[in-house]
Amino acid sequence: MLAPSSRQVRTPGFQPGNRGSNPLGAIRCVRLSMVTVYVLQGRNKRYVGITNNLDRRLAEHRSGNTKGGQIIGQFRLLHAEELPDYTSARKREKFFKSGQGREFLSSLYPATVSASSG
Numbered sequence: 001m002l003a004p005s006s007r008q009v010r011t012p013g014f015q016p017g018n019r020g021s022n023p024l025g026a027i028r029c030v031r032l033s034m035v036t037v038y039v040l041q042g043r044n045k046r047y048v049g050i051t052n053n054l055d056r057r058l059a060e061h062r063s064g065n066t067k068g069g070q071i072i073g074q075f076r077l078l079h080a081e082e083l084p085d086y087t088s089a090r091k092r093e094k095f096f097k098s099g100q101g102r103e104f105l106s107s108l109y110p111a112t113v114s115a116s117s118g
Helices: 054-063 067-072 086-097 099-108
Strands: 008-010 027-029 035-041 046-051 076-083
Touching (some): 035 054, 046 054, 054 067, 086 099
C-alpha cells in the first residue's frame, strides 16, 4: 500500500484492506495550493512578485508596508499566473525580471512602461 505523502491524505474511517470504491485503498489525492507570480504596474515601474495568496499580498502592497508597495506607489495588477509549485513559480518570476521577460510583458501589454522591475 502507498504511504501518505504531502499530496495524499487518509480519508476518515480508514480501515486497512477496505478498498471500497476508492481504488487507491482509502487514499485520495488533494491538490495543494497554487503559487501565483504577479506583475504590478505603477506609474513608471513594474514590480514582479510571488505569493501563495494574491489577495492578501495585494492588500499588503496597497497598505504601503512592503518594500514593493513603497517603491511602486499606486499600482494596478497587470498580469498574474498560477503555477503548481514554488520552484516553477520562482523560475517564472526570474524570467519576468530578465530582459526577455520584460520584452515579453511589453509585447503582451504594449501601452505600459517599464523603467525597471523590482
